[in-house]
Structure formats: structure tokens, C-alpha cells
Amino acid sequence: MKKRVYIDMDNTLCDFTSKSEEMKALSKGTLRYPQSKYGFFTSLEPLPGAIDAYRKLEEIFEVYILTAPSYLNPLCYTEKRVWVENHLGLETTKHLIICKRKGLLKGDYLIDDHLYPEFEGEQIQIGKAPFETWKEVLDYLLVLA
Ligand SMILES: [Mg+2]
Numbered sequence: 001m002k003k004r005v006y007i008d009m010d011n012t013l014c015d016f017t018s019k020s021e022e023m024k025a026l027s028k029g030t031l032r033y034p035q036s037k038y039g040f041f042t043s044l045e046p047l048p049g050a051i052d053a054y055r056k057l058e059e060i061f062e063v064y065i066l067t068a069p070s071y072l073n074p075l076c077y078t079e080k081r082v083w084v085e086n087h088l089g090l091e092t093t094k095h096l097i098i099c100k101r102k103g104l105l106k107g108d109y110l111i112d113d114h115l116y117p118e119f120e121g122e123q124i125q126i127g128k129a130p131f132e133t134w135k136e137v138l139d140y141l142l143v144l145a
Pocket residue numbers: 008009010011012112113114
């Protein structure tokens with residue numbers, strides 16, 4: 001049986017921080033939560049290596065995208081779904097799970113920039129040593145597979 005991997009979206013597959021900082025700067029400090037603006041989530045760029053990493057991982061693992069919603073932006077549910085179709089294709093939208101409590105999901109690995117103490121599998125915190133980028137994440141997971 002294939003091992004199951006969950007992959008986060010914001011600051012894992014998509015560059016949330018760059019867009020957020022850009023919009024805050026443009027608003028001259030009046031916009032505190034850019035993610036509350038409609039269109040924010042569809043406008044995010046993929047992080048370097050993220051799309052390629054997803055494709056490599058899905059060859060070996062059972063892969064799902066596991067993302068928490070932004071409660072300030074009810075359209076984020078649709079926007080996240082559109083982002084996945086735009087960058088990973090229509091088939092991949094079947095692998096999208098939007099859930100605030102990631103620890104409810106059963107699986108072997110969670111790749112995420114945040115830690116979820118409730119998750120029972122192994123957590124790979126991307127953006128922090130020893131997993132600074134997707135390259136380190138892939139080097140680690142492809143050996144284990
Ligand atoms: Mg995140």
C-alpha cells in the first residue's frame with residue numbers, strides 16, 4: 001500500500017507571503033489582512049520547485065493537498081480549488097481537502113510550514129532546517145519511498 005502524504009498550500013505550494021507583503025505595501029499600511037480580499041488566493045504564485053515536487057511525489061505516494069481555509073474570505077474555498085486546477089490540473093482537484101483541523105486526517109506525512117501537534121504522522125516543516133526548500137523535502141522523501 002502506498003504511503004499517504006498531505007501537502008499544505010499557503011507557503012508550501014503557493015507563495016502566500018510575497019503577495020501579502022506586496023499588497024500591504026501598496027495599501028500603505030491600511031490593509032492588515034490581504035487574504036481577506038477576493039482574488040487573493042487565485043493570484044498566488046507557486047513556490048520554486050513546488051509543482052515539480054508535487055508531480056514527483058504523486059508517482060510514489062498517495063498525495064492530497066490539505067489546506068486550512070481563511071475564515072475572513074469565504075471565497076477562498078473556491079479560489080483554492082481554482083488555484084489547484086490552474087497550476088496542477090483538473091484531476092488534481094479531486095485530491096484537494098480544505099480543513100482547519102489538519103490533525104483529523106490520517107496519513108504518514110504532512111508537509112507544511114506550520115506544525116500541527118494533533119497530526120499523528122510525521123511532519124515535515126518546509127522553510128525550516130533541515131527542509132529549507134522543496135529540494136530537501138524531495139531528497140528526504142524519495143529515499144524513504
Ligand atoms: Mg501554510
